[in-house]
Amino acid sequence: xxxxxxxxxxxxxxxxxxxxxxxxxxxxxxxxxxxxxxxxxxxxxxxxxxxxxxxxxxxxxxxxxxxxxxxxxxxxxxxxxxxxxxxxxxxxxxxxxxxxxxxxxxxxxxxxxxxxxxxxxxxxxxxxxxxxxxxxxxxxx
Amino acid sequence: xxxxxxxxxxxxxxxxxxxxxxxxxxxxxxxxxxxxxxxxxxxxxxxxxxxxxxxxxxxxxxxxxxxxxxxxxxxxxxxxxxxxxxxxxxxxxxxxxxxxxxxxxxxxxxxxxxxxxxxxxxxxxxxxxxxxxxxxxxxxxxxxxxxxxxxxxxxxxxxxxxxxxxxxxxxxxxxxxxxxxxxxxxxxxxxxxxxxxxxxxxxxxxxxxxxxxxxxxxxxxxxxxxxxxxxxxxxxxxxxxxxxxxxxxxxxxxxxxxxxxxxxxxxxxxxxxxxxxxxxxxxxxxxxxxxxxxxxxxxxxxxxxxxx
Numbered sequence: 001x002x003x004x005x006x007x008x009x010x011x012x013x014x015x016x017x018x019x020x021x022x023x024x025x026x027x028x029x030x031x032x033x034x035x036x037x038x039x040x041x042x043x044x045x046x047x048x049x050x051x052x053x054x055x056x057x058x059x060x061x062x063x064x065x066x067x068x069x070x071x072x073x074x075x076x077x078x079x080x081x082x083x084x085x086x087x088x089x090x091x092x093x094x095x096x097x098x099x100x101x102x103x104x105x106x107x108x109x110x111x112x113x114x115x116x117x118x119x120x121x122x123x124x125x126x127x128x129x130x131x132x133x134x135x136x137x138x139x140x141x
Numbered sequence: 142x143x144x145x146x147x148x149x150x151x152x153x154x155x156x157x158x159x160x161x162x163x164x165x166x167x168x169x170x171x172x173x174x175x176x177x178x179x180x181x182x183x184x185x186x187x188x189x190x191x192x193x194x195x196x197x198x199x200x201x202x203x204x205x206x207x208x209x210x211x212x213x214x215x216x217x218x219x220x221x222x223x224x225x226x227x228x229x230x231x232x233x234x235x236x237x238x239x240x241x242x243x244x245x246x247x248x249x250x251x252x253x254x255x256x257x258x259x260x261x262x263x264x265x266x267x268x269x270x271x272x273x274x275x276x277x278x279x280x281x282x283x284x285x286x287x288x289x290x291x292x293x294x295x296x297x298x299x300x301x302x303x304x305x306x307x308x309x310x311x312x313x314x315x316x317x318x319x320x321x322x323x324x325x326x327x328x329x330x331x332x333x334x335x336x337x338x339x340x341x342x343x344x345x346x347x348x349x350x351x352x353x354x355x356x357x358x359x360x361x362x363x364x365x366x367x368x369x370x371x372x373x374x375x376x377x378x379x380x381x382x383x384x385x386x387x388x389x390x391x392x393x394x395x396x397x398x399x400x401x402x403x404x405x406x407x408x409x410x411x412x413x414x415x416x417x418x419x420x421x422x423x424x425x426x427x428x429x430x431x432x433x434x435x436x437x438x439x440x441x442x443x444x445x446x447x448x449x
Contacts, residue, residue, distance in 0.1 A: 005228030013219045017212050025208035028198040030145050030190065034152050037183065041159050044175075048168045053237065054230030058167045059257040060337065061249055067232075069167035070241045071257040075266060078258070079273040081174045082342045082427060085183050086280035089434045092190040093287040096441060099194045106199045 008049040015042035027107040029095045033088060040084050047073040143198040145191055153184035169338035170258045173330075177346040182431055185353065189438035193445060253409040254335040254416065262340065263416040263423075267399040270419070271384050274426050278381050281430035285374070288437040290444050297447075309358065316358045323351035331424050335413070341420035345427025352428075353435045361439060370436060373429050380426025387418045 019042060022035025051073035059071035095105055102110050142148055156179030163172035227234035244261055252260040262270055331344035356364040388399040396403035401415025 002228075003224065005231075006223050006226060008229040009223035009226055010220065013216055013223065016219070017216045020215065021205075021208060021212045024211065025201075025205040026198070027201050027203075028145070030187070030194065031148060031198060034148055034187070037152065037179075038155070041156070041175075041179070044171070045159070045162070048163055048166045048171060049229060050227075050234070050236050051168070052166045052230055053232045056167060056232075058169045058338070059245065060169070061245075061255040061257060068245055068257070070237050071244055071261055072241050073236070074168045074171050074258045075261045075269075077168070077171050078174050078262065078340075078342060079270060081171070081178050082346070083273050083276050083280075085178045085186075086277040086430065088183060089186050090280045090283045090287075092186055093284040093437070096190060096193045096438075097287055105194050108202065109199075 009046070012042050012046045012049070015039075015045065029098065029105040029107065030092075033091050033095070036091075037084065037088060040080075044077045044080065047077050143200070145196055145198060146188075149184060149187040149191060152187070153180050156180040156183065170256075170340065170343070173338050173343045174346070177343055177350065181350050182346055182353075186434060186438065189435065189442070192442050193438070251409075252412045252416070254413070256335055256337065258338075259334050259340050259416065259420070260412075263419045264399075264401060264412055267388075267419065270423065271381075271388070271399070274381055274384055274423050277430050278377055278426055281377050281433055284434055284437055288441050290437075290440040294444055295440065313358050316354055320351055320355055323354070324348060327351065327428075331420065332417075334420055335416065341423030342427055344420075345424040345429075346431060348424070348428040349431030349435070352432050356435065356439065361436070361443070368432065370433075373432050373436070376425055376429035377433060380422045380424070380429065382422075383425065384419050384422035387415055387422070391415070 016039055019035045019037075019039030023032050023039065026032060026035065051070035053067060053069050056067040056069045057065050059068040059074065061068075098110065099105050102113055104110060104113075156175060160172045160176035160180065163169075163175055227236075244257055244265065248257050248260045248265075249255070252264050254260050327344045327348035330339035330347060331341060334340035334344070352364070352368060387401075387404075391400050391403055392398055394403040399415070399419075401411045402408035404411035404414050
């Protein structure tokens with residue numbers, strides 16, 4: 001079996017993994033979004049490369065051509081790109097709001113603040129309003 | 142790389158390169174969209190966000206070993222999964238056997254426009270496109286509600302906000318010369334989408350890019366004189382309503398939802414009219430949403446800068 005003809009899928013897989021790695025390994029929210037958009041383009045490549053027919057031309061009908069690439073993936077991906085930017089913009093707006101609320105766009109900073117808030121709530125519920133030093137030690141570590 | 146500015150610029154270049162790759166794979170409409178959306182608007186929105194958040198990434202405390210392991214395991218599984226796939230460029234792959242031949246062979250008689258991508262987008266799969274226009278509209282609403290800036294702040298800011306690039310004479314002169322061309326090109330892409338690559342999505346983005354270029358160089362207050370925020374915000378809904386309205390008009394005339402054949406006496410003429418109106422609806426919504434998004438991010442920056 002000749003497996004070299006599958007190279008388009010391998011490029012897609014590599015791109016997808018690069019995007020995936022950025023999303024899970026980086027803590028910066030902007031970088032996560034960039035990784036997500038790389039992930040997204042890898043899916044676009046998967047669809048478009050599947051629609052390609054060797055020796056064919058773009059699917060705009062003309063008497064001089066007989067063989068066209070598959071137009072259906074083009075339609076799906078065209079709309080997906082525009083929807084992708086709309087959702088990315090939504091993500092960016094969330095990042096802006098997160099920065100305004102937490103003063104940071106690093107995931108670990110946000111988590112530390114959230115944990116502290118929760119601890120503070122517990123302490124307050126048990127009547128230890130002024131014992132904040134209890135958890136400030138953890139934060140310094 | 143910890144400088145996010147460089148990351149964003151590189152991802153813009155990556156988008157442009159992938160647009161040329163799409164072109165090579167015969168997907169002209171997709172290449173067009175990727176070039177205008179990925180390399181243009183997307184990079185711009187990332188940069189607008191970078192103005193609001195810190196530019197440098199903090200050094201991570203964690204080692205990425207575990208993430209790398211997960212990624213490699215997933216990759217191995219995916220590569221194993223590709224072994225059964227049809228080869229690249231094969232004409233008898235399963236993808237090409239289902240509905241694609243029908244679109245390619247019959248769309249000229251049924252819809253009557255040469256660009257098959259447009260006829261599938263606006264006619265055969267009109268429901269899909271309506272749904273996607275709705276998603277764009279919803280995302281626009283979401284950003285609107287997330288990044289609200291009160292009218293009072295705006296009025297206060299309008300008097301004292303200068304355009305950041307006031308001194309860039311060359312940029313301003315060149316932009317002034319290019320602006321009408323960009324807008325006319327957007328209209329050309331909009332109405333020539335039946336015959337060549339293009340259509341509502343691309344035209345909307347290009348039109349918005351023209352307006353955004355103007356806003357960047359001449360400031361929000363000047364742009365607001367021409368393009369009222371309220372009007373743009375209403376236009377986002379108008380595009381979707383125009384699209385759905387065409388569908389309902391088809392129903393009133395005795396056809397199915399989005400079945401353009403009944404719009405005129407001749408089915409093919411009906412298809413032409415329907416596609417024209419639907420693409421216009423898409424174009425209006427996309428342009429209005431993109432302009433709104435940029436305005437919202439810019440207002441947020443203004444709020445941070447001048448309203449502490």
